[in-house]
Amino acid sequence: MGVSRELSLAEVFQLGYYWETKILLTAVKLDVFSAIDAKPKTVQEIAGRIGADTSILGMLLNALVAMKLLSKNGDMFGLSATALTYLVRHAPQYVGHLLLLHDAEWNNWGQLEETVRTGRRAVDRHVFETNPELGSNVLAVLNRIGQQSGPNFAARLKLVGDERLLDLGGGAGTNAIAFCQAYPELRATVFDLAATLKLTEKTVKGAGLESRIALHPGDFNADPLGGPYDVVLMSDILHYQTFQMNQDLVKKAFASLTPGGRLIIKDRFLDETGTGPAWTTAFTIHILVNTQHGSCYKCSDAMRWLTTSGFGSIAELEKTAVVQGLKPSL
Numbered sequence: 588m589g590v591s592r593e594l595s596l597a598e599v600f601q602l603g604y605y606w607e608t609k610i611l612l613t614a615v616k617l618d619v620f621s622a623i624d625a626k627p628k629t630v631q632e633i634a635g636r637i638g639a640d641t642s643i644l645g646m647l648l649n650a651l652v653a654m655k656l657l658s659k660n661g662d663m664f665g666l667s668a669t670a671l672t673y674l675v676r677h678a679p680q681y682v683g684h685l686l687l688l689h690d691a692e693w694n695n696w697g698q699l700e701e702t703v704r705t706g707r708r709a710v711d712r713h714v715f716e717t718n719p720e721l722g723s724n725v726l727a728v729l730n731r732i733g734q735q736s737g738p739n740f741a742a743r744l745k746l747v748g749d750e751r752l753l754d755l756g757g758g759a760g761t762n763a764i765a766f767c768q769a770y771p772e773l774r775a776t777v778f779d780l781a782a783t784l785k786l787t788e789k790t791v792k793g794a795g796l797e798s799r800i801a802l803h804p805g806d807f808n809a810d811p812l813g814g815p816y817d818v819v820l821m822s823d824i825l826h827y828q829t830f831q832m833n834q835d836l837v838k839k840a841f842a843s844l845t846p847g848g849r850l851i852i853k854d855r856f857l858d859e860t861g862t863g864p865a866w867t868t869a870f871t872i873h874i875l876v877n878t879q880h881g882s883c884y885k886c887s888d889a890m891r892w893l894t895t896s897g898f899g900s901i902a903e904l905e906k907t908a909v910v911q912g913l914k915p916s917l
């Protein structure tokens with residue numbers, strides 16, 4: 588696909604501009620929004636709460652006013668409605684953890700030039716391994732966001748008649764919960780690292796599904812998966828791994844399925860040209876910079892893992908998003 592229209596010079600500059608990004612991330616890191624909370628405050632009060640230099644904090648707050656996250660009346664700074672809903676720590680819809688993750692990854696991005704020159708990755712461990720608490724908080728935010736799309740995804744997959752689901756690297760249990768809510772006969776196993784399952788235990792309990800969703804702690808690359816299952820789901824786990832690790836995991840999933848069972852892979856796949864979807868091309872660089880050996884793959888890669896493992900009826904159910912294979916019936 589060619590370039591649909593030329594970028595203007597202003598748009599090129601806009602692409603290269605990150606000042607506001609770092610201002611926002613720093614404000615979240617300093618927890619400026621929670622310090623202000625529902626009642627407007629002076630810069631002195633806010634500086635006292637977060638422990639900051641008053642005159643420099645004033646500059647940051649003024650920029651946040653210009654960015655429409657704060658308002659200023661006389662010398663009082665208040666939160667915008669959006670900041671109050673999403674950026675105050677005790678708010679039920681707080682999303683700051685996701686922004687804290689971006690901030691934690693800031694220095695890795697600084698090494699992109701070096702990575703491109705040498706081919707060597709900047710990190711030897713992902714932030715989910717180095718900071719499981721942050722990882723878990725991020726999963727909790729993603730779970731809240733994912734709850735909106737989960738029921739639709741469950742409906743599209745038509746799991747009627749299936750009884751046993753394995754959600755590999757199921758995280759907060761977002762999909763397992765949505766699937767069990769959509770299909771009353773379904774029972775699920777969420778397989779994930781023990782540290783992650785602490786969060787899953789809470790979400791499953793919150794959904795009242797403890798009797799139908801089992802938690803299985805383990806490393807899916809090293810430990811047995813159990814089974815047999817009617818359906819195995821791999822949702823957003825394969826882009827952290829190498830091609831060969833994914834091939835091995837798909838083989839392992841094949842062995843854990845009952846004949847006639849299916850493996851569903853949901854991920855952020857690149858199209859065959861590698862230049863789209865646009866978000867995924869940038870996500871590929873994010874994965875390059877922030878993981879030891881992750882990568883974004885194409886649907887054709889997933890299809891190769893499935894074919895090599897023995898799956899049939901392989902199909903791209905949703906473009907650059909969902910690929911499925913069936914284990915042949917006996």
Ligand SMILES: C[S@@+](CC[C@H](N)C(=O)[O-])C[C@H]1O[C@@H](n2cnc3c(N)ncnc32)[C@H](O)[C@@H]1O
Pocket residue numbers: 715726729733755756757758759761762778779780783805806807808821822823824827
């Ligand atoms: C991006 S999250 C995806 C969560 C969920 N599947 C979803 O779609 O919302 C990746 C998950 O894989 C888990 N994970 C990563 N490596 C793993 C491993 N070797 N064994 C088990 N789980 C793993 C992480 O703990 C995390 O919950």
